[in-house]
Each structure stands twice: as C-alpha cells, then as structure tokens.
Amino acid sequence: MSELSPERPRRRRRADAERSIAAILDAAVAVLGERPDAKMEEVAAAAGLTRQTLYAHYPSREALLNAVVDRATAEAVAALDAVHLDEGSPTDALIRFLDASWYISERYPLLLRLPIASAVSRPERERHAPVLDRLEPLIRRGQRAGEFDRSLPRSWLLAATVSLAHLAGERVSAGEMTPAEAAKAHKRSVLRLFGVDETRAGRRRG
Known part of the structure; x- marks a missing residue:
C-alpha cells in the first residue's frame, strides 16, 4: 500500500487557509461597512473563526x-x-x-x-x-x-x-x-x- 503523499496534506492546509482568508475578508467588509470602529474580535465572530485564526492571518x-x-x-x-x-x-x-x-x-x-x-x-x-x-x-x-x-x-x-x-x-x-x-x-x-x-x-x- 503506497504511503500518503506529503503534498496532499499541504494542499489541504492551503485550501483551508484560503477559505479562512475569504471568510475573514467577507466578514470585514460586512462588519466594518456597518460599524467602522468594530473590533477585530467582532470580525472573527462574523467569520465564524477564532480570534487566534484571524490574528494568524492578519496580525493587526x-x-x-x-x-x-x-x-x-x-x-x-x-x-x-x-x-x-x-x-x-x-x-x-x-x-x-x-x-x-x-x-x-x-x-x-x-x-x-x-x-x-x-x-x-x-x-x-x-x-x-x-x-x-x-x-x-x-x-x-x-x-x-x-x-x-x-x-x-x-x-x-x-x-x-x-x-x-x-x-x-x-x-x-x-x-x-x-x-x-x-x-x-x-x-x-x-x-x-x-x-x-x-x-x-x-x-x-x-
């Protein structure tokens, strides 16, 4: 039985990261469009992600x-x-x-x-x-x-x-x-x- 290619997990992680980024940007547009002073935590919540995930992609x-x-x-x-x-x-x-x-x-x-x-x-x-x-x-x-x-x-x-x-x-x-x-x-x-x-x-x- 062949071993699982290491490229497959990398592609999966990359796809997950791209989905997270898209969700964050969509949430930022919606939340900040309504409330320009909204906190980063509110953007993370709207994206359905943790604050840690948000800051991992956008540290500020x-x-x-x-x-x-x-x-x-x-x-x-x-x-x-x-x-x-x-x-x-x-x-x-x-x-x-x-x-x-x-x-x-x-x-x-x-x-x-x-x-x-x-x-x-x-x-x-x-x-x-x-x-x-x-x-x-x-x-x-x-x-x-x-x-x-x-x-x-x-x-x-x-x-x-x-x-x-x-x-x-x-x-x-x-x-x-x-x-x-x-x-x-x-x-x-x-x-x-x-x-x-x-x-x-x-x-x-x-």
Whole structure:
C-alpha cells in the first residue's frame, strides 16, 4: 500500500487557509461597512473563526484593512477593464467608468469612510493608483477629442473625481443620501467637472 503523499496534506492546509482568508475578508467588509470602529474580535465572530485564526492571518487591524483594500482594488480593476475604457467615445467611456466605480463602492462602502481610509497604511494616491491609471488615459483622450474641459489639468480632474467619490460616501454614511442618490449626484458632479454636455450624455445613455 503506497504511503500518503506529503503534498496532499499541504494542499489541504492551503485550501483551508484560503477559505479562512475569504471568510475573514467577507466578514470585514460586512462588519466594518456597518460599524467602522468594530473590533477585530467582532470580525472573527462574523467569520465564524477564532480570534487566534484571524490574528494568524492578519496580525493587526491595519493589515486586515490593507487586505480588504487590495481585494477591492483587484475587483475594481477587473470591473474597469471589462467595460473597455479605450473604446467608444470618451464621454460614453467616462459614464461606464463611473458606473463600474460606484458598483465597487457599493460593495465596499467602508473604503469611502474617512476613519477607515485613514487607518490604511498606504498613501491615498498609492491606494487609488490602479484605478487612476485607467482614468488618466481616458481624460487625455477626452481632452484631445474636445469632449472634456481642456482648461483643467488632468491631475486636478483625477483628484477631484476621487474627492467627490469620498464625499458621496460620507453623505451615505451620514444617512443624508441613499446609495442611489449619491451615485446619481456623483455622476452628475463628475460630468459637470469634466465639462460634459449632460443633455448629450443623457441621450447617449437613453
């Protein structure tokens, strides 16, 4: 009878670890999305795991938040790549960018909350870089085509787009707007910021 391959237990342990990590991140998104000041123990309980297991994977709150940001960023990049921002008119592509971005924001509302954002170790520009790296070429294309305001620097448009997203998230967190209202306000604000003709953009959408 052949001996059990040592590779099989290793694969099993790796699969168990991956399931634990997925459960922890899902719980962190849900718990911290509702209560940004929730304790690590609450996240562990929501994940159905012990506190020791949570700390084995994420030794600090900062490490956990960084992992959540990494997962959200990966999903955002996949969503933006799926809508092909380099195709169609710049205005249509901008609308697709905003729709895809807000979808991710709704999945990860904690990312738009300042107490959470300030607890993440990486600088804000670095955290947003994968998304902004996809928006910047679109802005350049839109300005060259005359569809976006050429009088404003691309760096300003990038920073303002992010700031408006955080403002929308704050209003939702404060109970002053519903997610749908905030999404609409964010889209209209960015379109105006970019100098897009909203009437024409509306006709394209309709």
